[in-house]
Amino acid sequence: MPLNEAIFLKIQALTGVTVIDQVMLFLAEALVLAVPLSMIYLWFSGREGREDAAFTFGTTLLGIAAAYAIGLLYFHENPSATYETLVSHRPENSFPSQHTAALFSAGLPLILRKRKAFGYLLTVAAVITGFARVYVGEHWPVDILGAFIASGIGLAVAYFSWKPLEPVWRPLLDFYEEKILDFL
Numbered sequence: 001m002p003l004n005e006a007i008f009l010k011i012q013a014l015t016g017v018t019v020i021d022q023v024m025l026f027l028a029e030a031l032v033l034a035v036p037l038s039m040i041y042l043w044f045s046g047r048e049g050r051e052d053a054a055f056t057f058g059t060t061l062l063g064i065a066a067a068y069a070i071g072l073l074y075f076h077e078n079p080s081a082t083y084e085t086l087v088s089h090r091p092e093n094s095f096p097s098q099h100t101a102a103l104f105s106a107g108l109p110l111i112l113r114k115r116k117a118f119g120y121l122l123t124v125a126a127v128i129t130g131f132a133r134v135y136v137g138e139h140w141p142v143d144i145l146g147a148f149i150a151s152g153i154g155l156a157v158a159y160f161s162w163k164p165l166e167p168v169w170r171p172l173l174d175f176y177e178e179k180i181l182d183f184l
Contacts, residue, residue, distance in 0.1 A: 007141045028132035063105025063154030085137020096146025100130040104151035
């Protein structure tokens with residue numbers, strides 16, 4: 001039995017306690033909401049926060065796009081198509097986990113941009129989401145690893161393109177602050 005399947009089955013063996021199963025179902029779907037909430041918080045926390053929100057937004061889009069592109073290159077059927085799990089889905093590609101990729105893609109750039117506590121919080125949320133999504137049967141463990149890799153790709157592209165794209169994003173932020181905020 002491959003390691004991926006063995007780890008999945010070990011995690012699946014933890015299911016069966018109704019309260020924990022319900023918490024895991026909630027975490028598997030709801031923690032990803034921390035991504036837009038974190039960007040809204042950053043946006044309204046001053047100029048530096050807006051720059052961090054813009055960078056994080058771009059990184060998150062790139063991470064999700066990388067996850068989608070990787071999914072086009074490699075098909076890995078979801079575990080709920082093979083095993084009896086807490087969720088049941090028709091067979092579809094589960095590689096990589098886009099929920100987890102979104103959270104990693106939001107957490108990692110914040111660590112890089114010196115918002116370490118906030119970034120670590122989102123990164124821990126990514127790990128919890130990844131575990132919960134394996135627990136409920138939506139993903140294999142390798143799907144979570146794929147999400148981390150996709151997030152790293154998104155972060156690398158954002159990091160190396162941020163400075164060259166400054167003539168685009170800086171005037172947009174200036175316009176927002178000078179025209180929109182002053183109007184409000």
